[in-house]
Amino acid sequence: MLTDLAKFSSVVLLGDLSLPMAANGAPRAIGEREFLIPPGSVTLVHPFETTDFFRHGWNSWSPSGWRRIDEAPLRIYGSEQRLLTADDAKNDTPHAHSGSAVGAITLPDGEIILLGALGLGAPRVGATASTLWGTTEELDGEWYLARGPEREVFARYAELIAERLGSRTASAGRVWCSWYSYYEGLSEDLVRETVVGLADLPFDVVQLDDGWERAVGDWEANERFASGMPATAQTIQEAGFRAGLWLAPLIALPRSQFAVERPDLLVQSPDGGPLVAGYNWGGPYFALDSTQEEVKAHLRELFARVVSWGFTYLKLDFMYAGALDGERSAPVHREQVYRDAIELIRETVGDDVYLLGCGVPVVPSAGAFDGIRVGPDVAAYWENSERPGDPTGVGAKNAFLASIHRSWLRPVYETDPDVVYFRRRRSLLDDEQRQLLQDVATILGFKSTSDPADWLGAAEIAELRTWLEREETVTQLGRYLFQIDDRIVDLGPFVDYQAPPSTVAN
Numbered sequence: 293m294l295t296d297l298a299k300f301s302s303v304v305l306l307g308d309l310s311l312p313m314a315a316n317g318a319p320r321a322i323g324e325r326e327f328l329i330p331p332g333s334v335t336l337v338h339p340f341e342t343t344d345f346f347r348h349g350w351n352s353w354s355p356s357g358w359r360r361i362d363e364a365p366l367r368i369y370g371s372e373q374r375l376l377t378a379d380d381a382k383n384d385t386p387h388a389h390s391g392s393a394v395g396a397i398t399l400p401d402g403e404i405i406l407l408g409a410l411g412l413g414a415p416r417v418g419a420t421a422s423t424l425w426g427t428t429e430e431l432d433g434e435w436y437l438a439r440g441p442e443r444e445v446f447a448r449y450a451e452l453i454a455e456r457l458g459s460r461t462a463s464a465g466r467v468w469c470s471w472y473s474y475y476e477g478l479s480e481d482l483v484r485e486t487v488v489g490l491a492d493l494p495f496d497v498v499q500l501d502d503g504w505e506r507a508v509g510d511w512e513a514n515e516r517f518a519s520g521m522p523a524t525a526q527t528i529q530e531a532g533f534r535a536g537l538w539l540a541p542l543i544a545l546p547r548s549q550f551a552v553e554r555p556d557l558l559v560q561s562p563d564g565g566p567l568v569a570g571y572n573w574g575g576p577y578f579a580l581d582s583t584q585e586e587v588k589a590h591l592r593e594l595f596a597r598v599v600s601w602g603f604t605y606l607k608l609d610f611m612y613a614g615a616l617d618g619e620r621s622a623p624v625h626r627e628q629v630y631r632d633a634i635e636l637i638r639e640t641v642g643d644d645v646y647l648l649g650c651g652v653p654v655v656p657s658a659g660a661f662d663g664i665r666v667g668p669d670v671a672a673y674w675e676n677s678e679r680p681g682d683p684t685g686v687g688a689k690n691a692f693l694a695s696i697h698r699s700w701l702r703p704v705y706e707t708d709p710d711v712v713y714f715r716r717r718r719s720l721l722d723d724e725q726r727q728l729l730q731d732v733a734t735i736l737g738f739k740s741t742s743d744p745a746d747w748l749g750a751a752e753i754a755e756l757r758t759w760l761e762r763e764e765t766v767t768q769l770g771r772y773l774f775q776i777d778d779r780i781v782d783l784g785p786f787v788d789y790q791a792p793p794s795t796v797a798n
């Protein structure tokens with residue numbers, strides 16, 4: 293944690309409230325109830341005691357939402373491995389409410405006070421019954437502090453992120469993704485059959501997910517894509533779609549050729565050997581040290597190659613691994629290292645390739661990604677009862693809960709709440725739950741599915757087509773209340789977080 297410079301104490305006036313504040317310098321008013329505060333630690337003293345706190349997760353999969361300050365904090369309980377993979381483990385506070393980059397508290401009059409970072413340096417915002425506080429690992433951008441109506445204040449914060457870190461406005465269109473039907477069983481034959489089925493549906497992109505590569509880390513076609521990736525891209529294009537591909541370019545599995553042959557290109561652990569960057573595919577994986585020239589050259593070569601194959605929509609996954617603390621060749625802060633890496637990728641692919649970030653640090657991704665995933669993975673069931681206490685567990689409910697608290701990011705990039713299910717076959721979702729996923733995707737403005745056409749009945753195909761074709765007008769009326777065309781959609785009754793079971797350890 294940062295050692296502070298000289299402390300500056302003052303009182304900030306937020307309308308009829310005057311709150312004592314300690315920071316690294318004087319707040320600068322930029323609006324009636326809006327301030328910029330110098331980088332570093334900030335503590336504001338508030339009088340509200342049992343307020344609600346908005347917690348924002350570090351990466352795409354991390355939990356975001358509101359919690360009462362006298363409830364258990366919203367975080368991942370019970371698994372160090374899950375915490376490392378799906379949140380900012382380094383700055384986790386097991387017994388206190390805190391989140392990444394931005395936080396807010398509610399006032400008795402229904403307005404909020406928001407404190408949000410406008411830079412990198414792993415900013416953290418938390419609250420207690422008497423304070424709203426911010427810290428950073430590294431001095432970078434200023435803080436934005438504001439009081440006002442919730443949606444107005446979040447909108448202004450998003451606007452400032454876009455101003456300071458950048459924003460992009462490309463649209464993915466309607467996306468079909470292979471993951472939630474075929475998982476790793478993908479093959480070129482399945483792709484061929486799938487695009488035939490999708491051919492007269494109004495999709496723009498057909499995106500192949502995990503399952504095409506030799507190994508995570510070795511980005512060449514495996515034996516199920518014997519004709520090679522250019523041929524598969526062509527199959528997709530000839531059916532009338534933009535070809536999309538999944539990669540996790542900043543990680544490598546221990547058994548990959550990359551990790552076996554060049555362990556020196558991996559981020560190192562202070563304990564010696566490559567740093568474990570997270571767990572998936574049945575074990576740990578490592579992170580590439582993107583501060584090394586050879587890694588930069590590898591990334592340039594990889595992305596030039598993938599684009600030359602014919603893929604112009606890339607889902608880049610597990611990207612947070614490039615922003616973990618660890619030993620690298622240059623003493624650059626981890627979030628800056630990450631940003632340099634994604635800027636290098638953007639430079640290589642150019643502006644016309646759509647980059648969808650997944651497992652990305654959310655705020656540091658502004659300006660380089662066209663869209664980002666804003667919640668954990670959906671599944672064809674609602675609750676994940678295997679993982680109580682883990683709001684990042686795979687399941688439709690967890691994906692819905694996280695995504696709906698990130699719709700305010702829409703001015704920065706497209707916000708992807710993950711796919712919607714139209715199939716009733718091979719699914720435990722009921723009609724109400726399927727409708728809810730559709731509505732959330734409509735509200736977030738990103739429509740994707742994963743159902744192969746031959747898993748759908750005629751009525752489901754019709755329903756899918758109607759949804760894909762519709763351009764709805766969405767108006768937000770309240771935190772969880774929306775109007776979609778002439779329909780009022782109240783998500784409120786579904787926002788029922790379960791308190792972590794007391795049997796779950798930290």
Ligand code: 9PG
Pocket residue numbers: 353377378471501502538571572609650651668669684
């Ligand atoms: C492919 C999948 C799909 C999916 C991605 C991602 O926290 N986790 O451990 C975790 C593991 C996997 C995961 C998400 C989170 O899935 O979100 O859409 O592309 O990879 O392997």
